[in-house]
Amino acid sequence: MAERETTPPTTVWSRPERGARGPAPERSRYEITGAALALADAEGLPAVSMRALAQRLGTGPASLYRYVGSRDELLDLMADAVAGELDLSAAPSGDWLGDLVGLALQSKAAHARHPWLADLNDRRGEVLGPHAIDYLDHALAILAPAPGTSGQKLEAIGLLGGLATLFARREAPASAGAGDPPAQAAHLAAVAAEGRHPHLLAALTTAGPPPVAGPAERDALFERLLRRLLPAMLG
Amino acid sequence: MAERETTPPTTVWSRPERGARGPAPERSRYEITGAALALADAEGLPAVSMRALAQRLGTGPASLYRYVGSRDELLDLMADAVAGELDLSAAPSGDWLGDLVGLALQSKAAHARHPWLADLNDRRGEVLGPHAIDYLDHALAILAPAPGTSGQKLEAIGLLGGLATLFARREAPASAGAGDPPAQAAHLAAVAAEGRHPHLLAALTTAGPPPVAGPAERDALFERLLRRLLPAMLG
């Protein structure tokens, strides 16, 4: 008569790490997440296959499913692990804009450390793990003295994360998996030289050496834009 | 003796649509791209598999590779097709900020029409097709009277596209493939209620009904932020 057949919990964190009966697991979610992180850092996110990860851990692919319900859950764990890398120890200073910008810079730095994070963050249906929740609460604490409704603040925090991802992606060296930048540039120049795109041609000939700025200037631009954006969202 | 074994062209558009010898192809890149677009609109990007697309076109999967070198190239074609949907007919009015904001709004609207576009746009190593190049030239034409170097303008245009993607994603209804928003919200509330996240708890109880704004207000916020951002980038 019990018709319960749905799958109520659905997130990694709502399921117990292990059962109470059988033998002790030989690994842990933490260990597996760490190995996945190392693999992603070294060879990129696509290289994090269940098989490759299992091999790295010296086990079979099927075994991983004792710890993780699916590869997607593994990605959730990875994302939350990176969220845990952020330093939330500093208490809000009262300068909410400055504090929030600092948080965003930390977030952007995390993206630089883990180039695959951007691809993780724009999956649909993101799930907030414990570290992400800590982050959220911290950001809300920072925003306590700021104007705006709770809804506006939540939106601002979400947007902030998206912006960190966006800027990190734009700052990422094209090296990472990109096809062939010089060839692409040559193709662009060739098309522009056909005469139908005068402004593009002008821009390409003018800006021969691209004005790639150093990390400090990149951060400064990011900060400058945030300091204009955030007040406009919360006013 | 000829050691040429590399693959020089590498983009869909640098390869001829068809050879000069054999029978006339039964389909065209245009037709295939259109079918892929329809499929993606109807069932999402993951549903655009070579097999499903072939079936929709009444052919075998292998045949598609006569028109497209890989699935990735197909995605390039799709992205450029959407770029072709933008209306670039209006000549620059002299109000570069207004014109550029209009372009960004168009771009955001395209994302709303094609929810999968966001996932396309944040692939690495994007390739610019003819429509994308037209777009780029148009944006540069708009920016002609604006201050800033060519490099800054190119960066601003790129950022603009990223922002349109970002905002479109944030405005997308959680419906699209999202797991279970209410359950996630309940989980969040439960965690917050444990007492360790007071600000989160306060925000969740305060903002019971989320202040989802209408499309008009969304666009207005987007425009407001852009009008603050762009001058800051080009000054």
Add this chain to the structure above:
DNA sequence: TAATACTGCGAACATCGATCGCAGTATTGG
């Protein structure tokens, strides 16, 4: 007309995420 270079495509391959079911092991209840 013969050589050539294409087109369509069935069959197959490698790789992926995921499931099944069995053997072994620790906990539980009587």
Add this chain to the structure above:
DNA sequence: CCAATACTGCGATCGATGTTCGCAGTATTA
């Protein structure tokens, strides 16, 4: 103390994916 129970590890396997191979047929070229 001992079955019943519920777990763990994992080899074998499934279904789906992108992609390649090779062949038969066809239009162009010389």
